[in-house]
Amino acid sequence: MPKGAFRYLIKHEIIAEMGRIRQGKWIWFYAVFILLLAGASVAVWGYDENYDPSYFLFTAYMFPFMIFGFAVRTLKREWNGGTSGWWLTLPYSRVLLLGAKAIAAFVQIVACMVVYFAIVMLLGVYSRIMFGARVTSISGLFDLEAQLFAVLLGIVPLMLVIGLLIVAVRRSRMKWLVPLLWIVMGVGGNLSGWMMTGGGGLIIAGTEKELALISYPPSLWIWIVPVWAVAALLFAATVRVCNKHLQA
Amino acid sequence: MNDTANVAIRAEDVCKSYGSRQAIRNLNMAVPAHSVTAILGPNGAGKSTLMRMITGMETPDTGTFSVLGRKPSWELNRWIAYLPDRAQWYSHHMVEHALEWARTLQPGFNEMRARDLMVTLDLDASMKVEGMSKGEEARLMLALCLARDVPLLVLDEPFSGIDMISRERIVAALIDSFSEREQTVLISTHEIAETESLFDYAVFVDKGVAVLAGDVERMRAERGSLQQVYRQLYG
């Protein structure tokens, strides 16, 4: 029975989030506006010698913070909506309950990232068409995006769990820990950014503007292991807080 | 009441503090099985804290609880239908979705019973929770609880802030439920006047302690109506 419940809980979370998004018709307005702006800026800026579509990818900095926000929102919603009593008394382990929220948030961020990378790719294609070999190739851009995506997948779980933990701790006997967790979140977010730019700036090598991207030697991906281990630890901590320390 | 087999909920020397405020002080209580029991007392007496401890949402600092013979926990909640204090329902749902939620997630949910309750409580499957009045939302949440075939029903202030018509419907639904099955029911309320005739057993709580508990009919013989007792105790 827990299996059906788990799937349903994930579905429930996603629908609850979607409900909010669909309500904001303004989001489509913003999406179109940004696309037009981006397209226009490429057209204008593109003539600058130093332009390259891969620069847009710096904005990927936002994703670790976004997932933190999604995680916070998904857990906070139970209290804001007056449903915390229902959720906490469900006869399932906290691992399952929190896990469903984590997965729902994760699904959302992946969806956002896919859309984001697709848009940047579009701009890349557009730039390539307009400016030719002066800008990075499609395959180059794709490589860059792929690595960035992988780095993000490594970092996102940690930022996600910090989000859940901060909401749980805020409503527990240990609420004095919250400022500390905000610091952790800030450090985590910035470290993520550092990770994404290959530890200190997007490497642009070669005079032909042929991007030598964040070329991580395979062994360096090992950093994912401790990051995920810490994320698992913090998830366990969140479970424990929800089991023993919550307070009205 | 020393008969362990017939006690559904037992609290022994329970204490619970929030920082410097002691919400529950040495509370002792034995709720008889299959009874409709009232937890009575003014706001801040500790009624909600008590119910949250029974359903495992919070743990006592000291003392023990025995609910259906076991320690409160999320595992035990499969046998408990609980209406939380100041609860609301998911605003993105329609009544139909609420039924789906309960059917999928809550053990013992009896869909046929739920649909009958919808009729009794004047709720329609296509109603949106977002547009509901407080009374309608209260009736929906109560229906979800009453539709479960479980040994223990815990209702925290089910009548609070509800219009009179909704209250009457809820009382009627409760009486129906009591007629149909053997269930231990625990209800906290301060609306004594309209509900006292429902109770078999009552526990009066004041500042975190149980000051008086017993069979309601006996209390009537010895002291008068529950409302009168309430006034005697809390002045």
Place this chain on the structure above:
Amino acid sequence: MEEIRVGGMYFSLDLSLPLYEQVLEQVRSSIAKGEIALGDKIPSVRELAQALKINPNTVMRAYQELEREQLTETRRGQGTYITSDIAKVDLIRYRVADKAIEEFLSKMTGLGFETPEIDKLLRIKRGEAHE
């Protein structure tokens, strides 16, 4: 509680006294007064509980006592009926009357009246009633 009429019987419950006894007394009284006839069906436990807005357990206890006294009989699948045995009903009538007389006498003696005067007052009252 105001007077409530259920299935031919009248109930008026005082919440400051045990409800079980009141329900029992008032059903007996209805039967004794003939408000419900011999062999009539009376409301089910649930119906009476709903009408009076009280716990069905209370009604159930009263009904069980009535059954014990053989004032009512439950027919499986059909409901609860008043006995058709007039002797039983008469017994109740006399019991209710007995109680009323006891209360009357206790009140009168409490006021200081003695038997001869009580008889005289009764005769006068009955004389008045005849006119």
